[in-house]
Amino acid sequence: xxxxxxxxxxxxxxxxxxxxxxxxxxxxxxxxxxxxxxxxxxxxxxxxxxxxxxxxxxxxxxxxxxxxxxxxxxxxxxxxxxxxxxxxxxxxxxxxxxxxxxxxxxxxxxxxxxxxxxxxxxxxxxxxxxxxxxxxxxxxxxxxxxxxxxxxxxxxxxxxxxxxxxxxxxxxxxxxxxxxxxxxxxxxxxxxxxxxxxxxxxxxxxxxxxxxxxxxxxxxxxxxxxxxxxxxxxxxxxxxxxxxxxxxxxxxxxxxxxxxxxxxxxxxxxxxxxxxxxxxxxxxxxxxxxxxxxxxxxxxxxxxxxxxxxxxxxxxxxxxxxxxxxxxxx
Numbered sequence: 646x647x648x649x650x651x652x653x654x655x656x657x658x659x660x661x662x663x664x665x666x667x668x669x670x671x672x673x674x675x676x677x678x679x680x681x682x683x684x685x686x687x688x689x690x691x692x693x694x695x696x697x698x699x700x701x702x703x704x705x706x707x708x709x710x711x712x713x714x715x716x717x718x719x720x721x722x723x724x725x726x727x728x729x730x731x732x733x734x735x736x737x738x739x740x741x742x743x744x745x746x747x748x749x750x751x752x753x754x755x756x757x758x759x760x761x762x763x764x765x766x767x768x769x770x771x772x773x774x775x776x777x778x779x780x781x782x783x784x785x786x787x788x789x790x791x792x793x794x795x796x797x798x799x800x801x802x803x804x805x806x807x808x809x810x811x812x813x814x815x816x817x818x819x820x821x822x823x824x825x826x827x828x829x830x831x832x833x834x835x836x837x838x839x840x841x842x843x844x845x846x847x848x849x850x851x852x853x854x855x856x857x858x859x860x861x862x863x864x865x866x867x868x869x870x871x872x873x874x875x876x877x878x879x880x881x882x883x884x885x886x887x888x889x890x891x892x893x894x895x896x897x898x899x900x901x902x903x904x905x906x907x908x909x910x911x912x913x914x915x916x917x918x919x920x921x922x923x924x925x926x927x928x929x930x931x932x933x934x935x936x937x938x939x940x941x942x943x944x945x946x947x948x949x950x951x952x953x954x955x956x957x958x959x960x961x962x963x964x965x966x967x968x969x970x971x972x973x974x975x
Contacts, residue, residue, distance in 0.1 A: 673901030757965035784859035842876035858893035888944035
């Protein structure tokens with residue numbers, strides 16, 4: 646019986662590992678697989694615990710020891726391509742005051758989905774006052790809430806402008822605050838989507854286009870999944886128009902977004918901080934949660950990415966991220 650259980654455990658582990666390591670490109674946006682590929686850590690944690698119990702049981706009872714060790718070894722070997730990058734760059738989150746100052750010439754962006762909770766705007770201001778961003782991207786935040794945040798920041802001596810959000814959907818709002826030091830920015834009006842997955846702002850002084858992303862959840866029905874893919878296509882269109890920074894809540898990770906964002910690329914392994922630290926749900930540790938709050942760039946590169954921990958309980962079910970960006974040729 647133990648051999649059968651161990652064999653079943655091995656088959657399940659191999660199927661899971663093959664799916665998340667080698668099949669995201671073909672399965673990452675299909676119903677069911679999208680959610681799993683974006684957030685496999687809970688499943689892997691359960692399977693890992695079961696494996697430890699099976700191995701311990703075999704060693705204690707001295708029954709099927711060689712078979713169990715062999716099967717566990719096979720699973721560990723197959724897991725290496727997925728696990729080694731995470732050992733090299735362990736998923737983690739940082740206290741806001743642990744984020745280093747931005748380098749000269751870098752553009753610093755703070756992004757946080759506080760789900761439109763007005764009472765959480767003070768939490769956003771606290772993080773902003775600590776990390777000094779030049780742009781604050783706010784999925785699920787209305788213009789009036791953005792103005793309230795700008796007033797709070799002004800009272801702390803931080804001047805930022807809440808841009809008119811004519812390009813944002815009233816039922817699916819996103820807002821953005823920009824420092825005057827970046828020069829003039831304007832919101833791009835867009836009517837190409839029934840429910841727009843964010844807003845785009847373009848520079849009047851040669852800066853990059855900045856898109857605050859808030860994509861539809863993939864969902865488990867065909868309509869939701871189709872809308873999510875349409876939203877990713879809308880975001881990708883900005884990547885192919887020149888220098889662009891796409892930042893916010895993608896409701897997906899690198900594993901299932903893959904190369905769907907046109908010429909935009911994900912942060913490289915050389916970025917400071919943690920490019921794999923989970924942001925949702927914030928109640929779970931960073932190594933167990935999903936990094937669905939992301940940044941992708943075209944013509945720019947990410948020099949640092951820090952998921953932020955230590956927020957007030959109830960501030961949001963997302964962690965904020967702080968990202969530093971520089972032009973790709975710099």
